[in-house]
Amino acid sequence: MRRPWWLSALIYMCVVLLVISIVAPVFWLVVMSIVPARQLTELPLRWLPDALDLSRYARLFSLEPGSQGLAFLSAMRNSLTVAFGATAIALLAGIPAAYSFSRFGKMGLLYGVIVTYMLPPVALILPLYMVFSALGLLNTTIALIIVYCTILLPFVTWLLKSGFDAVPVDIDEAARIDGASVLGVIRHVVLPVAVAALGSATLFALLLAWDEFFYALLYTNDLRAKTLPVAIGDFASGRMTDYGLISAVGVLAALPPVVVGFLLQKSLISGLAAGSTKG
Amino acid sequence: MLSATNARVSWLLLLPMLAIMLVVTGFPLANTLWLAFTDIGLTGRGYDGHFVWFDNFAYIAGDRKFRAALGATFYFSLVSVGIEVVLGVLVALLLNQPFKGRTLVRALLILPWALPTIVNAMMWRLIYNPDFGALNALLTQIGLIADYRSWLGDPKTAMNAIILADVWKNYPLIALIVLGALQTVPRDLYEAAAIDGAGVFRRFWYVTLPGILGALSVALVLRSIEAFKVFDIIYVMTRGGPADKTKTASFFVYQESFSYLRAGSGAAYALTVTAISGVLIGLYILMLRRQGRTA
Numbered sequence: 001m002r003r004p005w006w007l008s009a010l011i012y013m014c015v016v017l018l019v020i021s022i023v024a025p026v027f028w029l030v031v032m033s034i035v036p037a038r039q040l041t042e043l044p045l046r047w048l049p050d051a052l053d054l055s056r057y058a059r060l061f062s063l064e065p066g067s068q069g070l071a072f073l074s075a076m077r078n079s080l081t082v083a084f085g086a087t088a089i090a091l092l093a094g095i096p097a098a099y100s101f102s103r104f105g106k107m108g109l110l111y112g113v114i115v116t117y118m119l120p121p122v123a124l125i126l127p128l129y130m131v132f133s134a135l136g137l138l139n140t141t142i143a144l145i146i147v148y149c150t151i152l153l154p155f156v157t158w159l160l161k162s163g164f165d166a167v168p169v170d171i172d173e174a175a176r177i178d179g180a181s182v183l184g185v186i187r188h189v190v191l192p193v194a195v196a197a198l199g200s201a202t203l204f205a206l207l208l209a210w211d212e213f214f215y216a217l218l219y220t221n222d223l224r225a226k227t228l229p230v231a232i233g234d235f236a237s238g239r240m241t242d243y244g245l246i247s248a249v250g251v252l253a254a255l256p257p258v259v260v261g262f263l264l265q266k267s268l269i270s271g272l273a274a275g276s277t278k279g
Numbered sequence: 280m281l282s283a284t285n286a287r288v289s290w291l292l293l294l295p296m297l298a299i300m301l302v303v304t305g306f307p308l309a310n311t312l313w314l315a316f317t318d319i320g321l322t323g324r325g326y327d328g329h330f331v332w333f334d335n336f337a338y339i340a341g342d343r344k345f346r347a348a349l350g351a352t353f354y355f356s357l358v359s360v361g362i363e364v365v366l367g368v369l370v371a372l373l374l375n376q377p378f379k380g381r382t383l384v385r386a387l388l389i390l391p392w393a394l395p396t397i398v399n400a401m402m403w404r405l406i407y408n409p410d411f412g413a414l415n416a417l418l419t420q421i422g423l424i425a426d427y428r429s430w431l432g433d434p435k436t437a438m439n440a441i442i443l444a445d446v447w448k449n450y451p452l453i454a455l456i457v458l459g460a461l462q463t464v465p466r467d468l469y470e471a472a473a474i475d476g477a478g479v480f481r482r483f484w485y486v487t488l489p490g491i492l493g494a495l496s497v498a499l500v501l502r503s504i505e506a507f508k509v510f511d512i513i514y515v516m517t518r519g520g521p522a523d524k525t526k527t528a529s530f531f532v533y534q535e536s537f538s539y540l541r542a543g544s545g546a547a548y549a550l551t552v553t554a555i556s557g558v559l560i561g562l563y564i565l566m567l568r569r570q571g572r573t574a
Contacts, residue, residue, distance in 0.1 A: 123308055253395055
């Protein structure tokens with residue numbers, strides 16, 4: 001179908017507007033992190049940096065006691081520990097569960113699992129707080145790994161279940177006849193075929209844990225356990241007036257998930273299409 | 280079909296997950312339910328308090344501030360999800376047209392989605408800054424406003440400013456979902472409709488909309504569930520202010536429990552919020568089941 005010229009013009013105009021609206025805020029965040037501090041508080045505001053100032057990034061990678069770098073790097077370490085720890089547990093328990101749901105049914109129970117994933121965290125915060133406090137686990141990454149299971153485990157189970165559904169049942173039956181155990185079938189037959197689903201479930205779980213803020217805010221209070229979102233919350237709402245430094249923290253915290261997001265692009269789009277049309 | 284051994288195997292495979300969920304989700308949920316009927320405080324180490332029956336709920340029923348927080352939550356959810364859906368569909372329709380660089384623009388939609396919620400909130404807080412913010416600079420430089428404003432400090436604009444930040448981050452996901460659904464609408468349906476003389480709007484209403492409605496409604500309910508829980512963006516951008524105008528239900532429960540250290544009434548508020556979410560979650564499960572049957 002040929003398009004009249006004015007329609008093409010309209011489409012390109014809308015596309016340009018769309019691209020600007022998406023890129024501009026992020027572009028500005030990056031600019032704020034690299035312009036000299038005085039330019040940020042100058043009026044009228046000039047949009048392009050007249051000098052490059054990377055000192056904030058240097059400051060964020062310093063380990064001096066009491067420095068902002070130490071706060072940032074500890075938060076980075078805690079975020080990584082928590083994200084990978086919780087994802088590992090979620091996968092270990094979620095893979096067999098997803099296989100069971102995929103091969104043996106129990107849809108009612110699966111819906112129950114999905115419900116817990118969607119519960120507002122306020123439904124759980126008080127008892128978990130009291131238990132962690134009694135066990136002396138407040139302000140530890142272990143506590144966060146435990147609570148993040150409430151989000152990641154149902155999510156991973158759900159995602160993997162639809163991934164395993166796509167693997168034909170015949171191949172696990174063939175392996176069973178050859179004498180493989182159920183766990184053997186999962187490990188050596190199903191997972192290798194569903195490796196794409198496993199990969200995207202892992203990355204999605206990492207992203208979810210990386211993004212979590214509410215529990216982390218409640219259950220941590222210093223360098224030992226604070227994660228990046230909480231550290232950013234501190235940076236952003238403190239009395240600090242170095243907007244450039246805050247922006248630099250934001251850029252660094254956003255970098256890993258944005259890279260993962262673009263890696264996930266294909267499975268994100270197909271997963272969204274599948275996840276939103278199938279149970 | 281399920282033999283006895285298979286039934287046993289299926290439960291054994293579920294066991295680790297069920298055990299973990301029972302401890303980290305089941306127990307706390309049941310415990311919140313019990314706490315809501317007590318006046319236990321969050322100060323001591325133990326459970327020092329009494330069973331007070333429905334006192335907490337009776338108190339909540341007359342609590343104007345909580346009602347205002349619920350109102351703010353509904354406003355936030357309805358407006359942000361509404362705009363996200365409309366914008367998401369429009370952008371999906373745009374990106375479904377052939378034009379140069381389409382793949383790149385589609386990939387770009389990932390950027391707001393992948394940006395951590397907290398970074399998004401912090402980014403917009405800086406953009407809205409009343410003294411040096413980019414929004415004020417932009418609007419004064421193109422002559423739309425005469426003086427710098429405090430977008431997050433003014434009770435009239437604060438909530439809408441937060442909604443804009445939330446929409447920017449979340450409508451791309453809806454656009455991607457709708458874009459996926461658009462690809463399943465058969466081309467010849469459009470051509471047949473065009474031959475029958477249907478205009479652009481009639482074609483959208485009778486061909487496009489039925490094709491995307493399933494995916495769109497699921498996205499809508501999912502986003503509503505998320506929006507109703509909203510906390511992080513509020514915490515970073517306004518902390519519930521100005522004049523409690525942006526204090527949402529989750530933020531209210533957080534304050535009730537952890538600033539005023541009241542576990543009993545905090546749990547009662549939490550349960551009320553959970554019950555309202557429960558309606559949305561039930562709707563979602565209903566949709567999943569219906570689509571599971573037709574698929």
